[in-house]
Amino acid sequence: EIVLTQSPGTLSLSPGERATLSCRASQSLSSDHLAWYQQKPGQAPRLLIYAASARATGISDRFSGSGSGTDFTLTISRLEPEDFAVYFCQQYSDSRTFGQGTRLEI
Amino acid sequence: QVTLKESGPALVKPTQTLTLTCSFSGFSLSTRGMRVSWLRQPPGKAPEWLARIDWDDDKFYSTSLRTRLTVSKDTSKNEVVLTMTNMDPADTATYYCARMADIIGDYFDYWGQGTLVTVSS
Numbered sequence: 001e002i003v004l005t006q007s008p009g010t011l012s013l014s015p016g017e018r019a020t021l022s023c024r025a026s027q028s029l030s031s032d033h034l035a036w037y038q039q040k041p042g043q044a045p046r047l048l049i050y051a052a053s054a055r056a057t058g059i060s061d062r063f064s065g066s067g068s069g070t071d072f073t074l075t076i077s078r079l080e081p082e083d084f085a086v087y088f089c090q091q092y093s094d095s096r097t098f099g100q101g102t103r104l105e106i
Numbered sequence: 107q108v109t110l111k112e113s114g115p116a117l118v119k120p121t122q123t124l125t126l127t128c129s130f131s132g133f134s135l136s137t138r139g140m141r142v143s144w145l146r147q148p149p150g151k152a153p154e155w156l157a158r159i160d161w162d163d164d165k166f167y168s169t170s171l172r173t174r175l176t177v178s179k180d181t182s183k184n185e186v187v188l189t190m191t192n193m194d195p196a197d198t199a200t201y202y203c204a205r206m207a208d209i210i211g212d213y214f215d216y217w218g219q220g221t222l223v224t225v226s227s
Contacts, residue, residue, distance in 0.1 A: 001169075031210075033211065033212070035211075035213035035214075037214075043219075044202055044204075044217035044218065044219055044220050045153060045214070045217060046217070047213060047214060047215050047216075050208070050211055050213045050215075051211060056215060057215075088152055088153065090153075090213060090214075092211060092212035092213055095155070095168075095169070096143075096155040096212050097155070098152040098153050098154070098155075099152065100151075100152050101152055
């Protein structure tokens with residue numbers, strides 16, 4: 001099973017700042033099969049990024065994904081108040097597994 | 107627009123069988139490439155993928171839970187059903203169904219609101 005490790009566990013930033021979230025896979029992901037989700041309290045996860053860098057429908061261009069192989073990054077430029085949430089990465093190179101999440105707090 | 111909604115019991119006793127229904131609209135599970143998955147998320151933890159059913163009735167299960175899970179679909183009703191046998195308190199979680207529409211990508215583009223299932227005697 002591919003294990004995804006996200007860092008940091010918690011990221012404390014202010015609105016207007018830039019957030020950089022990391023996701024590292026225990027083995028290389030084929031074809032950059034990695035997605036990112038945002039989850040707010042009491043809500044289902046929302047797809048932000050798929051194929052490592054493709055934005056999902058309706059997602060702001062403040063969200064960008066990058067990386068390949070085993071190291072991937074989600075960047076949120078100019079944080080808005082509504083961006084403070086938990087973020088999960090998910091690989092679909094070999095079955096489907098999620099990272100443990102990064103909490104982005106004000 | 108695409109919507110999914112889970113329904114089922116909020117409370118089950120240990121050893122019982124859980125049956126959940128996912129009712130969806132805005133897409134057809136008979137369309138080539140369409141798939142629906144079930145996932146669960148214990149409080150404060152990451153989601154865990156459980157099972158998937160495809161437009162052609164192919165079915166896939168989590169390796170660790172394979173012996174306890176069954177997924178089926180009723181295309182005419184736009185429903186997908188998940189059964190999980192021998193429930194345990196460790197199975198307490200919010201259960202989600204989610205759509206997968208990219209034939210080359212197993213990511214989840216639309217999710218239901220989730221239904222919290224508590225396993226307790």
